[in-house]
Amino acid sequence: MPRLGVNIDHVATLREARKNVRYPDPVTAAALAEMAGADQITLHLRMDRRHMQDRDLEVLKKTIQTRINLEMANTPEMVKVALYLRPFSVTLVPERREEITTEGGLDVQGHLETIKKTVLKLREIQVRTCLFIEPDLDQVRAGHKAGAQAVEIHTGRYCEAFGGPGEDREFTAILNAVKAAKKLSLAVHAGHGLHYHNLERLLSIVEIEEYNIGHAIVARAVMVGMERAVREMATLLKGR
Ligand code: PXP
Numbered sequence: 395m396p397r398l399g400v401n402i403d404h405v406a407t408l409r410e411a412r413k414n415v416r417y418p419d420p421v422t423a424a425a426l427a428e429m430a431g432a433d434q435i436t437l438h439l440r441m442d443r444r445h446m447q448d449r450d451l452e453v454l455k456k457t458i459q460t461r462i463n464l465e466m467a468n469t470p471e472m473v474k475v476a477l478y479l480r481p482f483s484v485t486l487v488p489e490r491r492e493e494i495t496t497e498g499g500l501d502v503q504g505h506l507e508t509i510k511k512t513v514l515k516l517r518e519i520q521v522r523t524c525l526f527i528e529p530d531l532d533q534v535r536a537g538h539k540a541g542a543q544a545v546e547i548h549t550g551r552y553c554e555a556f557g558g559p560g561e562d563r564e565f566t567a568i569l570n571a572v573k574a575a576k577k578l579s580l581a582v583h584a585g586h587g588l589h590y591h592n593l594e595r596l597l598s599i600v601e602i603e604e605y606n607i608g609h610a611i612v613a614r615a616v617m618v619g620m621e622r623a624v625r626e627m628a629t630l631l632k633g634r
Contacts, residue, residue: 395632397604397605398607398627398632399463399606400424401609401611402424402427402436405423405612406420409445410444421453423620424457424458427611427624428460429621435461436462436606437451437454437465438496439475440489441471441489451481462483463482463483463485464479464485465484465496466487467489468486473516483523485523485526486524486525487500498528499526499527500525502525502537514541522544524543524583525537527547528571529547529548529564529571530571535574537578543580544604546582547568547575550586552565552596553587553588565595569599572601583602583603583606585607588605588607589607589609590614590626590627611624
């Protein structure tokens with residue numbers, strides 16, 4: 395049964411829209427998500443701190459009941475944060491200041507040596523490293539060469555194509571990347587742009603062991619509450 399990682403960044407986005415308020419608190423959202431069936435809490439501490447703040451990660455580290463998956467750029471500052479706070483896992487993502495959300499996967503092939511070094515540092519303190527990549531066979535192979543334990547396949551292109559003529563092509567790209575990763579003994583995660591309707595088809599790829607989903611859950615939570623939104627996603631994922 396796949397794990398559900400609930401990404402709480404967008405709770406912080408709502409808080410930061412008013413800068414000087416303390417609500418809604420992403421740490422409270424994390425607790426509610428866990429009570430509703432989340433297996434993991436995922437958060438992206440961006441270099442510009444546009445949504446999650448250092449305080450959020452620090453408090454969450456003290457209150458987490460499940461495990462923390464920290465998404466971050468591979469920069470000296472962020473590696474320092476990870477080494478200090480020791481989340482369960484780190485997912486390395488590309489980051490550009492002008493993007494609205496993480497666009498595209500990490501170019502592991504192009505940054506192999508620096509990524510390898512970070513993977514090694516994290517491995518030394520028993521933190522698992524996952525690399526967020528496009529469903530591209532060269533990037534899968536590079537992920538293996540980098541020594542990562544897992545790859546997270548970027549599902550953005552599949553989600554954009556969902557329901558249209560390109561859906562089969564994008565689905566097949568994910569399927570092929572997953573198969574290639576498993577052959578190299580990499581654990582496979584998936585995420586980005588997933589919602590309550592486009593997730594089902596991916597569930598046929600049983601090798602995907604973890605999904606990280608944020609925007610769709612937080613958006614539904616505004617309407618029905620965090621617990622119900624998470625529970626509904628967990629039910630879709632786990633079929634109960
Ligand atoms: N996985 C990764 C690596 C991401 O960067 C994001 C977005 O922060 C997600 C999953 C979640 O994407 P979404 O908010 O579209 O569900």
